[in-house]
Amino acid sequence: MSTFLERLQSGILVADGAMGTLLYAYGLDTCHESYNLTHPEQVSAIHRAYIDAGADVIQTNTYGAQRFRLKNYGLEEQVVAINQAAVGLARQVAGSETFVLGTIGGFRSQRQCDLSLEDILEQTLEQVKALLDTQQLDGLLFETYYDVEELVAVLQAVRPLTDLPIVTNISLQEAGITTDGKPIVEALSRLVMLGADVVGLNCHLGPYHMIQSLKQVPLFAQSYLSVYPNASQLAIDGENSQFQFSQNATYFGKSAELLVAEGARLIGGCCGTTPDHIKAVRRAIKGLKPIERKVVTPLIPVADFVERVRKTDTLVDKVKKEVTIIAELDPPKHLDIDKFKEAVKAIDEKDIAAITLADNSLANTRICNLSLATLLKEEVKTPFLLHLTCRDHNLIGLQSRLMGMDLLGFNHLLAITGDPTKMGDFPGATSVYDVTSFKLLGLIKQLNQGQSYSGASLRRQTDFTVAAAFNPNVKNLARSIKLIERKVAAGADYFMTQPIFDSHVIEELADVTKAVDQPFFVGIMPITGYNNAVFLHNEVPGIQLSEDFLAKLEAVKDDKEACQKIALDESKHLIDKALEHFKGIYLITPFLRYDLTLELIDYIQSKI
Structure with missing residues (x-):
C-alpha cells in the first residue's frame, strides 16, 4: 500500500467528518474522548460509517484528550489510556486500506485559556508521545488552532520527534485572515517552512468561506493543502431551542469540487458533518485530479486600508x-x-x-x-x-x-x-x-x-x-x-x-x-464613620485598618463630626x-x- 504522502502526491484523499456530532446523536454528551474506554463500540461504529461512506482517512477520537481538558471530568490520569485506546479502535476498523491520523486539538480558542505556552507544549507532548508509542499511526493531525503562535510552537516541538507526516489545520474567525489580522497565506507558509507536510483549514467556517480563504493560498512545493469545513453556519431550532447545522450534504459535495479547484488534496468535514456529507464529497471528486497550477487572489493587507487616528495626550x-x-x-x-x-x-x-x-x-x-x-x-x-x-x-x-x-x-x-x-x-x-x-x-x-x-x-x-x-x-x-x-x-x-x-x-x-x-x-x-471602618476591617477580604486608627474612631464613634475628621486626617x-x-x-x-x-x-x- 502506498504511504499517506504518496497518495496525496498523485491524487485527492477524502477524510472523515465530525465525531462529536454523531456521538451527540447517540445521546453521549459528556467527555467524548472517554468513550474510547467506556463506549468503544459507538466510536468504532462511527469510524466504520465514515469508511463505508468513502473516507480514505480517519482520525482518532482524541481531539480533547489532553490533561487540561480531561481534568474537567476527573480523567487527567488517563491521558495515555484514552489516547492509546483511540488509536487501537481506529486502526482495528481501518485495517491496512485506510489511513489513521492521530488527532490533537488546539488549546487557545475564542474562550479564555489560562495555561501558559510552556504548559500547553508540555501537555501536547504528553499526548503526542502517547499516540506515537502505539506505532499504529499514518500521521498526526493538529486541528482547530486559532492561535498561530501556539501551532508554530507545537510544530517546532513535535517535528523532531517523528518522521510521520504532520497535518496542521488553522481555524479562522474571518475568511482569509488569522485572528491576529494576517493573511492566511502567511501563516500557512510559515508552517510549511517549519516542516508541516500538509497545511490547511478546519472548523468555524463553512465551505463557502473556506473556498474564499483558499483563493489567496498558492500551491506549495513542499506541502499539500487540506480543508475540513463545518457543515454550515450554526442555526437554532425554534421548536426545541437547540443549535444545529444544516443538513446540506449535496451542497457540501458540490463545494468539494470548488475546493479541489483551489488546490485542496485532503478534504474532510468538521462540526455538523456526517457520513452523508463524506459520501457526497466522495461522489463529487470522483474522476478529479489535483490541480498543478493556480492563479492566486491576494488579500488586501489590513494595514492598506486602516485609517490611523491622532494620539492625543493621555x-x-x-x-x-x-x-x-x-x-x-x-x-x-x-x-x-x-x-x-x-x-x-x-x-x-x-x-x-x-x-x-x-x-x-x-x-x-x-x-x-x-x-x-x-x-x-x-x-x-x-x-x-x-x-x-x-x-x-x-x-x-x-x-x-x-x-x-x-x-x-x-x-x-x-x-x-x-x-x-x-x-x-x-x-x-x-x-x-x-x-x-x-x-x-x-x-x-x-x-x-x-x-x-x-x-x-x-x-x-x-x-x-x-x-x-x-x-x-x-x-x-x-x-x-x-x-x-x-x-x-x-x-x-x-x-x-x-x-x-x-x-x-x-x-x-x-x-x-x-x-x-x-x-x-x-x-x-x-x-x-466607625461602622464603615469596622465593616471594611472585618468583612472585606484584603483590607486591614490599623488598630490605632480603629481605636481612635471607636473613642468618638457617636460623634459623627469627630469621626469624620479623624477619617479624613488618616x-x-x-x-x-x-x-x-x-x-x-x-x-x-x-x-x-x-x-x-x-x-x-x-x-x-x-x-x-
Whole structure:
C-alpha cells in the first residue's frame, strides 16, 4: 500500500467528518474522548460509517484528550489510556486500506485559556508521545488552532520527534485572515517552512468561506493543502431551542469540487458533518485530479486600508510629568440621578485629570456607565474614564461596547475581570467571563491596531489608553510583581490600585514597583464613620485598618463630626505618604459622599 504522502502526491484523499456530532446523536454528551474506554463500540461504529461512506482517512477520537481538558471530568490520569485506546479502535476498523491520523486539538480558542505556552507544549507532548508509542499511526493531525503562535510552537516541538507526516489545520474567525489580522497565506507558509507536510483549514467556517480563504493560498512545493469545513453556519431550532447545522450534504459535495479547484488534496468535514456529507464529497471528486497550477487572489493587507487616528495626550503622559488626580463615582442603583449629576459637576469644577465611573461594582446592578458618560459629556469638561468588566459582557458584547466607546470619544478605560455575581444583588445571575482582564487588555490593544478580535479590519484604529487594576492588600506583595509584569505584557498602560489603608503598604508598593515603567495611581478611599471602618476591617477580604486608627474612631464613634475628621486626617496622611513615591492619586468616593472627595482634592492641590 502506498504511504499517506504518496497518495496525496498523485491524487485527492477524502477524510472523515465530525465525531462529536454523531456521538451527540447517540445521546453521549459528556467527555467524548472517554468513550474510547467506556463506549468503544459507538466510536468504532462511527469510524466504520465514515469508511463505508468513502473516507480514505480517519482520525482518532482524541481531539480533547489532553490533561487540561480531561481534568474537567476527573480523567487527567488517563491521558495515555484514552489516547492509546483511540488509536487501537481506529486502526482495528481501518485495517491496512485506510489511513489513521492521530488527532490533537488546539488549546487557545475564542474562550479564555489560562495555561501558559510552556504548559500547553508540555501537555501536547504528553499526548503526542502517547499516540506515537502505539506505532499504529499514518500521521498526526493538529486541528482547530486559532492561535498561530501556539501551532508554530507545537510544530517546532513535535517535528523532531517523528518522521510521520504532520497535518496542521488553522481555524479562522474571518475568511482569509488569522485572528491576529494576517493573511492566511502567511501563516500557512510559515508552517510549511517549519516542516508541516500538509497545511490547511478546519472548523468555524463553512465551505463557502473556506473556498474564499483558499483563493489567496498558492500551491506549495513542499506541502499539500487540506480543508475540513463545518457543515454550515450554526442555526437554532425554534421548536426545541437547540443549535444545529444544516443538513446540506449535496451542497457540501458540490463545494468539494470548488475546493479541489483551489488546490485542496485532503478534504474532510468538521462540526455538523456526517457520513452523508463524506459520501457526497466522495461522489463529487470522483474522476478529479489535483490541480498543478493556480492563479492566486491576494488579500488586501489590513494595514492598506486602516485609517490611523491622532494620539492625543493621555493620563499616562500627564502623570509622568506632574501630580495627577482621578476621582471615582459609582453610578446610581436607581433612576434618580440628580445627586449623581451634582457630584459630577462639583468634581468637574476642581479641574482634575479624569472622573472614573465604575461598571456594576461588587456585582451590584447600577446604571450603565457608558450611558451616564454620554448623557453628561456635554455638560462637563473633565474626561470620563470608564471601567469595563468581563463579568457582564461576552466577547461579542465587549468588542461592541469598545467600538461604541471609541465612536463616542471615551478613550480612557480600566479593564477588569469583575467580582462574581454571587457577591451582588442578583446572585443567581450568570458571570460571563469569556475572558479575564488579561485577555481584555490584549483585545483593546488589538483594536488600537485596527483589528477586531476575529482579525477582521475595523477600517480605523481605536485610540484607547487602558489601565489595569491592582490589589496591593495581599500577604506577600513582593510576589505580586509577576502579576504586574503579566498585565504589562498584556498591554496595561498604567495601574489603578484598590484602596490602601496602611502607609506601610504604600511603602512596600513603591519598593516592589520601582522597576516598573508604567505609572501607578494609588487608591485612597475616605472612611465615612466607625461602622464603615469596622465593616471594611472585618468583612472585606484584603483590607486591614490599623488598630490605632480603629481605636481612635471607636473613642468618638457617636460623634459623627469627630469621626469624620479623624477619617479624613488618616486619608490625608496616606496621601502624603503616596506622594512621596507616586504622582498618581485615585480618589474613590464612598456612598456618593463627594464632599469627602472634594476636600481631599483641595488638600492634594494645595500641596502641588
